[in-house]
Amino acid sequence: MLLQLNNIFKWVNSGGQRIFLLKDINLEVEQGEFISVMGPSGSGKSTLLNVIGMLDSFDEGEYNFLDESVHSLKEKHRANLYKQYIGFVFQSYHLLDELTVKENLEMPLIYKKVKGSERKAMVADMLDRFNIVGKKDLFPAQLSGGQQQLVGVARALIANPKLILADEPTGNLNSKQGEEIMELFKQLNEEGVTIIQVTHSEKNAEYGSRIINLLDGRMV
Amino acid sequence: MLKNYLKIALRNLINNKVFTLTNIVGLTSALAVSLLLVMTALFELSYDQFHAKKDSVYQVYLSSQTPRGLESGTSQPVPLAPALKADVPGIKHAVRTLSDDVLAIYKEKEINLDAEFSDPAFFNIFTFPAVKGNAENPLSDKNNVAISEEGAQKLFGSTDNVIGKSISLQLGKQEQLFTISTILEDPPPNNSMDFDIVIPFENHPEYISNMDRWDSQFHLVYVELEEGITPEQFEKNTRDFTSLHYKGSIENAIRDGAVANADGLYKQFHLLSIADMHFTSFASGMAEVKRTFPYMILGIAFVIIFIVCANFINMNIALSERRLKEIGMRKTLGAVKKQLFFQFWMESLLVFMVSTILGLVLGNLLLEPFKTLFNTRATLDYVTQPKILLIFGLSIFCVTLIAGGYPALLMSRLGTLRALKGKLDFGKNRLRNSLIVLQFTIAILLISGTLVLHGQIEFMRNKDLGYNKEQVISIPLNGKKDSYRVVELLRDELKGNIDILNISGADNNLGLGRDGSSMNSMMGFDYQGRGVVTNALTVDYDYAKTLDLEVVAGRTFSRDFAADSLSLVINETMAKQLGEEDPLSIRIPMDDGATTYSVIGVVKDFNFQDISKQVNPLTLFMNNDWDLYYAYVKIAPENIAGSFEAVEKAWSKIEPQAEFLGSFLDENLDRTFRREKTMATIVTSGSILGILLSCIGLFAISMLVVGQRTKEIGVRKVLGASISSVAILLTKDFLKLVALAFIISTPIAWYFLNEWLQNYASHVVLSPLFFVAAGLTACLIAFATVGSRTLKAASANPVKSLRDE
Incomplete structure (x- = not known):
């Protein structure tokens, strides 16, 4: 088992009232799953993803990731944990504008303190695998949206994470580009990577092996 | 229309409270201090200009x-x-x-x-x-x-x-x-x-x-x-x-x-x-008119204004990036360039006007402490002349035009669509960076100036002058009685006091006494067929003993020798000038051969003149026909206050009508470099204010830069960057600018300080440590300023900055 959420609650206080963002979430994710999280706007999809990614905290409940209890970990250990095991893909790619494709890919490795020669090899490998060798010296602004997201996925993958969290990865792409990215996810999943994606599109959700529906912070 | 502009300007200023406030605080203090500095400079420059016939x-x-x-x-x-x-x-x-x-x-x-x-x-x-x-x-x-x-x-x-x-x-x-x-x-x-x-x-x-x-x-x-x-x-x-x-x-x-x-x-x-008299020095042999001091003060005032205006420009540019959407919107609604420009300018003008008024108030409040601190008799009348006011008004107008107008111009020229998209490229912030570098160059210049000035003052204060300055009181003989009698009476009066070691007199003071007068007395004569020039000093018995002068050869004047009124004691420089192997053999005919003086002793060189000068030839005379003007009393190192009181008491007994103006020689010495001290105070306060204002600017800029880079910070953190690595990344950019400023300012500072130190015959060594210290100070302060901001940004939760909405 990769991760387990037990009775997760998350709320904000507004005007003396508690507004629940997540309400009693129970979820188990096995290695190799491909989960699609669906639901209308404001239902808590992104919040759930952020909690799983340890970017956001929660107010009540237990979260175990690879037998580590995340809820009792300190910030620094949590950061180490997600640095090592989780890769993120965003709707608006969030590539660093002032770095080239190659340098963007290198970034997570630098933060993981991977040695220079090894880093080069891994980057070259990834460029090869995604067929973007020719674009390695271009800046994000010189790429199309699909290409940028490709780089985004490549960057998420480069550190060999166990889990990829994707928050509407195709939201900013046209249908053809979106399809390509989803195909890529499917392929990665077949290679053994666990993926959790948030999506609005029924069609994209079909790529997953399991669909979770959220409504007002609650699983339905 | 104008009312609308004003309303919007006001709202915008209130919206950006932090920046408006930093700008107003910075501008106000800079204007107040500059006002006082300009006042001092104009006062200095106005010296002797009131004479109606100054041109002839x-x-x-x-x-x-x-x-x-x-x-x-x-x-x-x-x-x-x-x-x-x-x-x-x-x-x-x-x-x-x-x-x-x-x-x-x-x-x-x-x-x-x-x-x-x-x-x-x-x-x-x-x-x-x-x-x-x-x-x-x-x-x-x-x-x-x-x-x-x-x-x-x-x-x-x-x-x-x-x-x-x-x-x-x-x-x-x-x-x-x-x-x-x-x-x-x-x-x-x-x-x-x-x-x-x-x-x-x-x-x-x-x-x-x-x-x-x-x-x-x-x-x-x-x-x-x-x-x-x-x-x-x-x-x-x-x-x-x-x-x-x-x-x-x-x-x-x-x-x-x-x-x-x-x-x-x-x-x-x-x-x-x-009209030039006050500014003239004869150091190089010819009259040289140098208005360095007032212009330096003006320069500092100008530099402070510059720093604060650079802050203003920088913040305005940075802030305006946030307002691109507004500009795009206005353009789609039909605003033309001129109107946009006017609107932005209006905001700057508003800030400047508020600051000017506050600055004037603050300047007036600080006037009295300023006058005591800088020891100037200047008044605001020197600033409130119509001509100066006009120049002042015009320069404010120009500064707002540049400070408010430049960003306004940049943005009003922007295409509507680009503005709406909110993308703006100001040439990679080159202007901003050069302004920061310039600010810190100035700050480092001023800091190294401060350090060297204080170094030189300390050097002069601690220099071995060849006489005892801690234990000797000099008293101007300003009473009615004959001076030799007064010295004699002092000796009698203080005879029983074991803390009073020696008493003597001379016709000139050492340093600058409380009577505020100084003089030089020089004479020339022919010796062995060539002209010799020497400073002359008439002294009483025990002069060398009282001042702890070291006798190198022979003896000093003594009561045991009857004919000492025709004896001379010279200093080493004088002995060198006379060029005899045995200085004690020298006989000097004076008054066309009517009298012949003989040298009876040589004293070691001591700084009898201004400390900035080399020790010149000196001849000591003892002649009761020539008046003494100062008495010297040497006291024991113990019970100094008590001894001083005893001397004062004795004085009021001997000369009840005359004010007692006695002071220790080290105080007198301090008085001689009052000018250096004033300069040091001005440069010090200038540099403190300069660095403070630069830091305010840097702080605001770092805040904005961090704001602009939140997305990047978020991405980096999600990718696994630690807090410290992000903080270092952000701080590094600023420290680079400070380092560049250090590289630029050091040679300039070195050149000018070296020039200045040449005015002193003996001066502190211009060691690189001064500059390193200045650079480090600037770096440290900049680091402290930026560090807190960046650390905060680095520890923020990335989720907030990465939300896609």
Whole structure:
């Protein structure tokens, strides 16, 4: 088992009232799953993803990731944990504008303190695998949206994470580009990577092996 | 329309509270301080400018070619002024002036007044208006004197019914009666000739004996040229006159191997405009007019304004990036360039206006402390002249136009669509970065200036001057009694006190005493067929012992030898100049061979003059016919306060009428570099303010930059960056700028400080440590400023910055 959420609650206080963002979430994710999280706007999809990614905290409940209890970990250990095991893909790619494709890919490795020669090899490998060798010296602004997201996925993958969290990865792409990215996810999943994606599109959700529906912070 | 602009401007300012506030605080303090600095500078520059005839009145100085090189002197012989007027064409008036302390006696009252001995034409060429009495010719009679309001107030207690009153003045050894003919307005503070009373020149005790002597020079001469006569013509006109009257000394100069100047002359009279007088130094041999000090102050004021304006521009540009959407929107609604520009400018103008008003208020509040701190008598009147106000208004207008207008121009030129998208590229922030670099260059310059100035002051204060400055009190002999008697009485009075070690006297002070007077006394004579120049000092017994002077050879004056009035004690430099192997064998004939002096001892060189000068040749005389002006008392290192009190008590017993102005020699020394201290205070406060303002700017900029880079920070953190690595990444960019500033400023600072230190014969070594310290200080402060901001940004949760909405 990769991760387990037990009775997760998350709320904000507004005007003396508690507004629940997540309400009693129970979820188990096995290695190799491909989960699609669906639901209308404001239902808590992104919040759930952020909690799983340890970017956001929660107010009540237990979260175990690879037998580590995340809820009792300190910030620094949590950061180490997600640095090592989780890769993120965003709707608006969030590539660093002032770095080239190659340098963007290198970034997570630098933060993981991977040695220079090894880093080069891994980057070259990834460029090869995604067929973007020719674009390695271009800046994000010189790429199309699909290409940028490709780089985004490549960057998420480069550190060999166990889990990829994707928050509407195709939201900013046209249908053809979106399809390509989803195909890529499917392929990665077949290679053994666990993926959790948030999506609005029924069609994209079909790529997953399991669909979770959220409504007002609650699983339905 | 205008109302609308104002409303929007106000709202925008309120929305960006932090920036508006930092801008206003920065601008206000900068304007207040600059106001005070400009005031000081203008006051300095206004010195002697109030004379109505400042364009035609000059001080006369004589440049001489000597074997030691070119030397100039403003001291003139008594017959010069009348002779100039009589023999040289083109001179309307020639006036002698001599500043001296005079004891004035009226009924029971005895008061020391600053006197100016001068000729009647004094009031023709200088502008010192009369309040009461004879305004046309105050010195119409040899026994008439003119007194200032303050002087009258001191002596009579009022300025009413003073005209015609008789007072007696102690001139030399006797008292003489005078009649007050005129009350003068107090001389303005920006005046080189500070006096309470003006006395006809003929009454000076030295006048009679020097009436026809050209070789005894002890007073200043001013001339007013006739209309159409230039100083160059005067110089030409006086050539024959000079070779006639200075024939003897010219011949001596030729004999001793002096080289003639470009015109083939050995002596030449020059004129120095009285408007330049206050700013002149004769260090290089010729008069050099340098207004460095006031211009430096103006420079600092300007630099502070610049720093704060750079902040303003930087913040405005950075802020405007946030407002791109608004601009795009306005453009789609039909705003044209001019309107947008006007709107942005309006905001800047508003901030500046508020700051100006606050700055004026603050400046006024700080006026009094400022005046004491910087020891200036300047008032705001020097700033509130219409001309200055106009310049001030215009410069504010220009600064707002640049500070507010530049970002406004950049943005109003932007295409509507690009603005709406919110993307703006200001050439990679080059302007912002260069402004920051410039700010820090200035800050580092000022810091290193501060460090070196203080270093030099400390150096001068701690330098071994060759005499004991901690244990010796010098007392100006400002009473009525004969000076030798006063010293003798002091010895008697303090004989029983074991803490009083020695008492002596001399005719000159060491350092600057509380009486505020200083003088140089020089003489020349022929020795073995060549001219020798020396400083002369008349001393009493025990002088060397009292001051702990080291006797290198022979002995000093002693009561055991009857004939010591014909003995000389010289310093090492003088001995070197005389060039004898055994200085004790030297015999010097003086007064055309009438008397022969013999050297009985040599003392080690000590700094008897200004500490910035090299030690010059010095000869000590002991002659009871020549007055002493200062008593020296050496006390034991224990119980210093008690001993000082004992001396003061003894003084008031001996001279009950005269004020006790005794002070320790180290205090006197401190007084001589009052100017350096003022400079140090100004530069120090300038640098503190400069660095503070630069940091305010840096802080605001770092806040904005961090704001712009939140997305990047978020991404980096999600990718696994630690807090420290992000903080370092952000801080590094700023520290790079500071480092660049350090590289730029160090050579500049080194050059100027080195130039400045050349004014001092002995000075602190300009070690690289000064600059390293300045650079480190700047770096550290910048780091502290930026660090807190970046650390906060780095520890923020990335989820917030990465939300896609």
